[in-house]
Amino acid sequence: MLHIGYEKVPMCSGHGPTRRSFLQAGSAGLMGLSLPAWMSLEASGAVDKSKQQIRNCITIFLVGSPGHLDTWDMKPEAPAQIRGKFKPIETNVPGIEICEHFPLMSRMMDKVALIRSLHHKTGATHENGQRWMMTGHEFNADSMKPHSGSVISRVFGNKGTLPASIVLPYKIGNTGAGPLHGQSAAYLGSAHEPFFLGADPAKSDFKVVDLAPPAGQSEFRLNSRRQLLTQIDDVQRRADTNSEVGRDTAYNRAFNLLTSPEAKQAFDLTQETGDIQDRYGRNTLGQSCLMARRLVERGCRYVTINHFDTVFGISCWDMHADGGGLNNTYADYENLLCPQFDWAFTALIEDLTQRGMLDDTVVCVLSEMGRTPGINGRGGRDHHPGAWTNFMAGGPIRGGQAIGSTDKTGSRPQNNPIEPPQILASIYHAMGIDLETTMMPGPGNRPIRLIEAEPISQLFS
Amino acid sequence: MDQRFEGTPKAEIRVEGRRLSRSKVTNDWGSQLVWEITRNGQVVATVPARANNEYTHEHNTPGQYEAVLKMFKYEGYAKDTAGNFTASKLVEVSNKLSFTV
Structure with a gap:
């Protein structure tokens, strides 16, 4: 059965889409099915409620982009100006090593699938990478593409009073090269804009x-x-x-x-014990991860956590060491960024596991790009979209593996190169969405696939 | 938006011979957590403490040692020319204990 959102498109039973059903789907799109029309289809029973039974997704987006050689794709045999300052440690999966500053993550690598051969070929700006990784597309202001959470909202709707897609804690602001970060609903319309929390849940005066x-x-x-x-x-x-x-x-x-009241409760972290708040870490990332768990527990389908809303004038992953507004160094990674991430990410995985939620929740850690293999003259690393590492856990993801690899210097993929649309396809597939039969209204209301790419098969085998 | 830490982390440490142990940290900022070991006022070891609640000090130099748990307090990202933080630093979050080797 072919679906456009919740709408079943009539077909010959069990034999896949027919030319006639495609034409019907196409004409429905061309005629411009309005929201009331979709809703009336739902009321008349044409909507397939079983499609609502998809998994949830929590994405942690590391704005600024960690250096892959300093974190999850270390090259201890490389020259000092490439391998960097940190040392690798073993994990609970033989053969997979990660940075010494992720000691807790190293104990749960069996739950995590590293993707070490990500790359894209467009510009080395944060925004290029954000557009790729938030939407699966590169685009400009005339051809905006929707955020993956908006896609989920449009196709599957809300489960309760909470919005289907929520972004914590803030929307991405200035990252240097324009306003197109890929965190809008684009042509899907304002009803499917992510709900931006707009406040720091780690603050004592936090209020949505x-x-x-x-x-x-x-x-x-x-x-x-x-x-x-x-x-x-x-x-x-x-x-x-x-x-x-x-x-x-x-x-x-x-x-x-x-x-x-349910929505207010979902955002109220004071309902959690002090122990659990401590376990996530009393900082913006930690409390955002805790809130993400509360939100998916209460019906939100897709939570995006922006780890930082800018790269300027703050401690963040954008390690240029430029001595000015982009003066992040190894000291930020060692003392703040890696420990906070290690503490919060492992708390989230542990908590989801203990609550029996990990099988129904896909957890993704994404970033815009990697960082240059060579350390610059100031001791930092600059932008490098030629190779980087992201990872996934939860749902049907088979942990304990590293997919793809980079060359000796981490400059480019050595085998199994992966492009951003494959990550989006993998997220949707991991959520339980059949990409062959599930469509959404595209520009002009024409039915289109959620993403023009195939999932990474190794993640699921 | 830059992050601002609130509250004060606290933990209790104990010592048995050379083996140090710690409680959970309350109001945990989630940042770098280390054992700091000093002898005659000089730092002789700074050891990661987040992944394990225990640490056994292996130095054999005889003397009176002091141990304390420290956590990194972020006060802003300003650095010196060597790339090290200027205002942000490790601060004590536990009682101090002495032990003799």
């Missing part, structure tokens, strides 16, 4: 911006406003334009969040 009623407004008053807006929306709906329908949905989502 969109969940706090404006000063002086009670929930009764909010409900009254909602009724009024509903009436206004009814009038607008008669005009029957897609943009207004999208806005209606966005209003509903905002009000659901404002008024739902």
Whole structure:
């Protein structure tokens, strides 16, 4: 059975899509199925509820990009100006070594699949890599592509009151080369924009911006406003334009969040014990990972954690050591970045395992690119999209393996080169989505595949 | 947005002979955690402490040693010309204990 979102497209039973069914799907797209049309299909039973039973996904996006030679693809035999300062340690998987500053991760490598041959061929900016890894596409302002969480939101919708796609803690801001980071819904419309938390959950005065009623407004008053807006929306709906329908949905989502006790609980980390908050780490990444677990536990399908919202003037992975606004060095990696990541990531995997959630949650650690094999004259490493390492765990991912490899200096893939769209395809596949039969409305509402790439088969074998 | 640590991490350490052990750290910032061992006021060892709750000091030089647990406190990313932090540093998060070799 072919699906466009939840809609089953009629076909000859059991024999795959027919020319006629493709034409029907195509004409539905060309005629522009509006959201109410999709919803009426759902009401009439045409929607396949079983498609809602996909796994969840938590993605930790390491903004700035760790040096692969300093973390998960070490080259201890290389000359000093390439191998860097850190030493590798053994893991609980024979033959796989990682950086000494990930001692806890080294004990759970059997749950993790490293992908060591990632690369892309477009520019060496953060934004190029963000667009690739957030959407599976390179694009410009005239051809925006949706964030993977927006794709999930559009195709599978919400499970409860929480948005299907949530980004913690902040959206990516200035990373140097423009505003296109791949964290928007693009042509899928405002109803499928990720919900950006917009606050630091590690702060003692943490408050979700969109969940706090404006000063002086009670929930009764909010409900009254909602009724009024509903009436206004009814009038607008008669005009029957897609943009207004999208806005209606966005209003509903905002009000659901404002008024739902379940939503407020999901974001309330004080309901966790001090021990568990400590285990994740009382810092922005740690508490974001804890919140991500709470959100998927309560119905959010896709959580993206941006580890940093900029690369300027902060301690982050962007290790140029330039002496100015990009002055991250080995000292940042050793004292702050690697320990915090090791502590938070392993807490998340442990916690999901203990709660019986890891089989139903895909965990991905992604970044824009790698860093130059040669250490620059100031002791840092610069941008290098020619090779890097990311990894996945949970769901059906077979841990305990390193897929692909790089050459002796970590400059380029040596075998099994992997490109970003394959990562997106692997995420969708790991979530349980059949990429051959599941489609979404593309530009102009034409049905398109979620991603034009195949999953990395070794992840699942 | 830069991160700001709040609260104060605390842990308790114990010693039996040369074997040091520690409690969990409360209000744990999740940053670098080390055993710092000094002798006659000089640092003789800085040993990662996050992955293990115990550490056995193997130095054989006789003398009075002191041990404390330290955690990295981030106060900003400013560095000196050698690339080392200027304001951010390791701070004590436990009681201090003495032992004799």
